[in-house]
Amino acid sequence: xxxxxxxxxxxxxxxxxxxxxxxxxxxxxxxxxxxxxxxxxxxxxxxxxxxxxxxxxxxxxxxxxxxxxxxxxxxxxxxxxxxxxxxxxxxxxxxxxxxxxxxxxxxxxxxxxxxxxxxxxxxxxxxxxxxxxxxxxxxxxxxxxxxxxxxxxxxxxxxxxxxxxxxxxxxxxxxxxxxxxxxxxxxxxxxxxxxxxxxxxxxxxxx
Numbered sequence: 001x002x003x004x005x006x007x008x009x010x011x012x013x014x015x016x017x018x019x020x021x022x023x024x025x026x027x028x029x030x031x032x033x034x035x036x037x038x039x040x041x042x043x044x045x046x047x048x049x050x051x052x053x054x055x056x057x058x059x060x061x062x063x064x065x066x067x068x069x070x071x072x073x074x075x076x077x078x079x080x081x082x083x084x085x086x087x088x089x090x091x092x093x094x095x096x097x098x099x100x101x102x103x104x105x106x107x108x109x110x111x112x113x114x115x116x117x118x119x120x121x122x123x124x125x126x127x128x129x130x131x132x133x134x135x136x137x138x139x140x141x142x143x144x145x146x147x148x149x150x151x152x153x154x155x156x157x158x159x160x161x162x163x164x165x166x167x168x169x170x171x172x173x174x175x176x177x178x179x180x181x182x183x184x185x186x187x188x189x190x191x192x193x194x195x196x197x198x199x200x201x202x203x204x205x206x207x
Contacts, residue, residue: 035060035112036061039107039108040057042107042111046111055100056108058104059100059104059105060108062101063079063083067079067082072108073115076117077117077118077119077121081122083101084105084123087101087126088124088125093126094126094128095125095127098125098126105117155169164184164186164196172184183197185197
């Protein structure tokens with residue numbers, strides 16, 4: 001492909017197009033379908049969420065680019081260690097971000113490439129921040145809720161009153177609400193057979 005011609009037409013930097021083509025060629029070297037397509041297929045077969053899919057693909061791409069577009073088949077524990085240590089020391093990512101990157105790479109090797117990864121010796125772990133969560137008093141919560149209306153107020157009330165997480169609230173469906181029992185039952189999307197229940201008696205009025 002003539003990257004100079006394409007870049008002049010669509011306005012993308014020529015280097016970006018070259019990198020994208022190089023990545024596609026690298027991912028296709030192990031056979032068909034391409035590596036990243038295999039990753040997506042395996043993630044979807046295990047019913048992971050869309051956000052998890054995008055996060056895993058993102059870290060796998062960064063891992064490949066970090067090592068000069070080498071194919072992951074050619075790398076193992078040493079290269080994983082180097083990448084994760086780079087994230088902790090140079091990029092100063094949080095511990096949860098580093099763990100997500102590690103999970104993505106373990107998924108790639110174990111579930112897609114069928115390659116066992118042993119102990120990663122000498123890995124520099126990102127530090128977990130020591131901070132206390134900020135908790136509003138009841139009066140402060142009333143003030144915040146008093147400035148909201150409509151759907152935002154309903155969602156904020158659910159989050160505050162039930163302990164529901166943000167994504168749980170955003171993905172809530174009508175069938176998850178049992179008005180008679182004054183109960184919300186949220187079913188996990190990535191793990192079948194598991195659910196979380198929230199009591200919301202006051203929101204539905206007196207019994």
